[in-house]
Amino acid sequence: MTIHRMDHVGIVVEDLAAAVAFFVELGLEPEGEATVGGPWADDLLGLDGVRADIVVVRTPDGNTRVELSTFHSPATTGTAQRAPANTPGTTRLTFVVDDVEDILDRLRAQGAELVGTVARYEDIYRYCYVRGPDGILIGLVEELR
Structure with a gap:
């Protein structure tokens, strides 16, 4: 089995517009946006009633993409911790x-x-x-x- 490439990194955010503005200021370029939901999204995420907005941004060389998403449903159950940089699992x-x-x-x-x-x-x-x-x-x- 061979990995062909890394496709993207996904990050869930509360304020999608602020996150997009941040990554655009960093130098990434918007690639596309969509609203997703339905049975396939429920199956993929193991959640019921998924409805989310996503925006994909990419590096100027086109090789790396970041998918930013915010969920409208189901309701979130918490927020990610602002752990120190040496915490296992920190991305x-x-x-x-x-x-x-x-x-x-x-x-x-x-x-x-x-x-x-x-x-x-x-x-x-x-x-x-x-x-x-x-x-x-x-x-x-x-x-x-």
């Missing part, structure tokens, strides 16, 4: 960017919070983590070589 999405400080400033205007500091690893890269909408943990890497 991070990391993007290579031209200028960490520029992106960081732009994302802060979208409500992002810096986790730790912008760190430099030798003369190879500058790297930081930010928390975006709903506590999504995003890595920003600026290659120095």
